[in-house]
Amino acid sequence: MNRPSIAGIHHLKFNVSDLDRSLAFYSVALGAKRIPELDHRLPDGELFAYILEIDRLGTYLELRASPAKAAREAGLDPVTFSVETHDDLVAWHDYLEANGIPHSPVFTGVTGWLLAAEDPDGRHLRFYTLETHPVTTAFSSDEYWLGV
Incomplete structure (x- = not known):
């Protein structure tokens, strides 16, 4: 079938x-x-x-x-939103900061950059760039924001 x-x-x-x-x-x-x-x-x-x-x-x-x-x-990260570039991600960081929304710093991911924000129930919403860098094993780790 x-x-x-x-x-x-x-x-x-x-x-x-x-x-x-x-x-x-x-x-x-x-x-x-x-x-x-x-x-x-x-x-x-x-x-x-x-x-x-x-x-x-x-x-x-x-x-x-x-x-x-x-x-x-709380603490789950059920969705990752795409953003075009590292500069766009920095703009998201600044926007979240200006609006008092709890968020991480900008992290280096395996192929791009990411940040996470926290909703009122403690859920983590990730933002990840479509812009890439060479694949790395030296990606950021953070127990709270990234779970690693």
Whole structure:
């Protein structure tokens, strides 16, 4: 039997402890915009998820109210965003700094440069350059930000 195809990624889902706090964070950090008509509600009308659109992400981001799951995900780095160049990464560093968003320094990765930012639930969001340098084994390590 032939393997069926995948059409792409429909959406990403992050468990969060507080919908409004996370919406505020992702709005500032990534320019996310809530799509109210896609809010998820229980039959009794209780709101339990926001759907966000982020320019150039290529898919939606769902923020789902689930405090217990969000607590267990602290320290995870579930997604790495692409940025074009090292200079763009430095601009992200400066932007995060100016907006009081916890973040790492710029690190040297295996083939490019990266940094990580922390969302309100302690999840680490990575940014990695498409610009490359020669493959190196002298890449940065940091137990907190990189898990190594």
